[in-house]
Amino acid sequence: MSNAENAQYTDPRLIELYDLQNTGVDDYRFYEQLIGRKALCIADVGCGTGVFAMRLAQQGHAVVGIDPAEAMLDHAGRRDRQHQVRWLHGDASRLxxxxxxxxxxxxxxxxxxxxxxxxxxxxxxxxxAHLRPGGRMMFESRNPATQPWQRWVPAHSHRVLSKPDGESVAIYHDTQSMQGELLRFDTHFHFQRSGWRLMSHSVLRFMPQAAIAEHLQRAGFGPLQWFGDWQGGAWSMASPEIIALAYA
Structure with missing residues (x-):
């Protein structure tokens, strides 16, 4: 078995599966509604394989996609055959x-x-620092109060995806530990035809809403608006998501 830290962002075999694992569009549609139809200048930070950045560009926005994973950016660049997005390597501090x-x-x-x-x-x-006056930052974090990691175990997370070439890949999560706000878990991949068995180690931080609000205020953001789901519901302790809309 081959395994590595965050291999799903660096191994081309797993990057190829990334969009198949994340086929939902509710989040994209929600953010698109907040952004509106007027053409704007937008930065997609942590753009990954570039799906959302390209959606925005196709709607007439001027878009920069930036990500610290070079392999993900390479994948995004190959998809962007008409060069609709400016792709940059790094995190927000490298804008x-x-x-x-x-x-x-x-x-x-x-x-x-x-x-x-x-x-x-x-x-x-x-x-x-990179927002115009009145500009907005939008992002989401899973709500730790709902303890979503309890479902990130083999019995509840196992699924099989089909690649475009017809090969099936079995995938499941396996939570290792929860220490403070940091969750450590593994994602296992079994390619049925080729026989590859890969594992990606990941760490995610689950911050409560109040802590996120404090960080935004410390960073200089003004009015804050909160949502709890992709239908625009108000945030509560029972909400699956903590969705922040912060004004510069």
């Missing part, structure tokens, strides 16, 4: 100083990959 945006968005629970207070502040302060 060029001259670029200002109307909206900065982080999707796919990328916020939970910021594992320390220092990393959270660096990202939020960089985002604030």
């Amino acid at each position: 060029p100083a001259e670029l200002l945006f109307d909206v900065i968005v982080m999707t796919g629970h990328a916020f939970q990959c910021l594992l320390t207070d220092a990393a959270v502040q660096e990202t939020l302060r960089a985002a604030h």
